[in-house]
Amino acid sequence: MKALILKRYGGPDQVDFADIERPTIKDDEILVRVHAVGLNPIDNMIPKGDFKPIIKLRLPATMGSDLAGVVVETGSRVTRFKVGDAVFASLFDLGRGSLAEFAAVPEHAAALKPANLDFVQAASIPMVGLTSWQAVAGRAAVKPGQKVFIPAGSGGIGTFAIQLAKHLGAIVGTTTSTANVALVRELGADEVVDYKEQAFEQVLHGYDAVLGTIKGDGLEKALRIVKPGSAVVSLIGPPDAAFARRRGMNLLLRLVFSLLSRKIIGLAKRRDAQYSFLFVRADGKQLAGIGDLLAQGRIRPVIDKVFPFAQAREGLAYLETGRARGKVVVRLVDA
Incomplete structure (x- = not known):
């Protein structure tokens, strides 16, 4: 079968069919005939070697993690799925990839595709849906009436997380460019800062939770808008010692991560805030719950561009520009 693989660490030139x-x-x-694959920023970070200490890959490795497709074979202990079922899943951090004609998917990582979504729409969901669920509903435990700051509201994570936070009854603040203000308001954002016109840390205040999605000093600036007792959940790092312990890393890596996160943890404590690093995990049951929200129309997919499988590398390059409004998806099967 054809697959997009990472031959060795180094960069995009090491990714090929x-x-x-x-x-x-x-x-x-279950064996899934892959119809579509959602791309995520980490798909461009892994080839550079950014996650070598955390994600152990046997190279050459198939790229990608999100998928939607049809079950063509089931293992003897599989009970939740049958041949012919349309499913979607995340393979992230499971030592396998999705940018291939077929993918072996652990039963625990998959869920039935919402009937109202096509395969492209469904493939756009797993990473952003699970990340938002585990960060906003899980780690931050957002309650109705609380204020949640979700920067980069027009991106893949932002477009989903805004909708989920609103579903949970939160008041949502976000940042975006002038061209995307209308989009994030349509998704439910209450306080929108055009970062080309204003600095969000000078406009927003009194937030109960912050989702860290932007590299650089954005997380430190976000600490200026939180109130005591808030939760700061970062998706981009720095990883902390608690994360290293959960993954069973050795003492050296625990020390390294402790040193890397010392500054941001200290800044958070000064604001009486709790900092943590979140590394999304595959979870079919959570994905099924997300699927229910999609089926009910409470959350909708936001897709920017769809690339054919032969242009998957072009899709990754487009995602790398940072200009995508919502998700970028690769289609393997026309439907």
């Missing part, structure tokens, strides 16, 4: 063996599934896995 190859013919590889079709996966053989285990007893607790």
